[in-house]
Amino acid sequence: xxxxxxxxxxxxxxxxxxxxxxxxxxxxxxxxxxxxxxxxxxxxxxxxxxxxxxxxxxxxxxxxxxxxxxxxxxxxxxxxxxxxxxxxxxxxxxxxxxxxxxxxxxxxxxxxxxxxxxxxxxxxxxxxxxxxxxxxxxxxxxxxxxxxxxxxxxxxxxxxxxxxxxxxxx
Numbered sequence: 447x448x449x450x451x452x453x454x455x456x457x458x459x460x461x462x463x464x465x466x467x468x469x470x471x472x473x474x475x476x477x478x479x480x481x482x483x484x485x486x487x488x489x490x491x492x493x494x495x496x497x498x499x500x501x502x503x504x505x506x507x508x509x510x511x512x513x514x515x516x517x518x519x520x521x522x523x524x525x526x527x528x529x530x531x532x533x534x535x536x537x538x539x540x541x542x543x544x545x546x547x548x549x550x551x552x553x554x555x556x557x558x559x560x561x562x563x564x565x566x567x568x569x570x571x572x573x574x575x576x577x578x579x580x581x582x583x584x585x586x587x588x589x590x591x592x593x594x595x596x597x598x599x600x601x602x603x604x605x606x607x608x609x610x611x612x613x614x615x616x
Contacts, residue, residue: 563606
């Protein structure tokens with residue numbers, strides 16, 4: 447039995463500790479990523495979602511949402527952007543993508559981790575684009591759809607490939 451298969455059977459406090467551990471591991475990766483300059487404002491590759499993909503089979507949907515919530519709050523507090531539009535965009539994107547990825551993972555024979563990563567990136571970025579329309583009162587976001595799709599393909603591919611290599615090595 448591998449480490450990640452063992453997590454499925456943890457109960458009670460141990461289960462909470464597992465969620466917190468992976469949330470803070472994901473937070474650490476997100477914090478490192480936040481320290482590097484971005485070629486496009488607000489653009490991140492989303493390396494912290496590697497952790498989410500790795501534990502996708504080990505946690506239930508509500509546990510994954512809790513993981514995302516802990517990650518986003520801890521990074522937002524560390525970088526002093528809690529309760530700002532950036533915080534809400536990241537939280538919305540994270541929750542929507544986790545829901546889509548977990549639903550897709552229920553069809554294990556249909557979707558690979560690479561496809562799940564692509565869908566997670568796309569739904570995260572699209573949900574953030576739609577939310578930004580309301581947060582920033584943008585009149586039209588049609589001009590964002592193609593760049594968001596292209597960025598999602600690139601970032602989802604990077605995260606998916608790294609996740610596959612890490613999952614296979616375990």
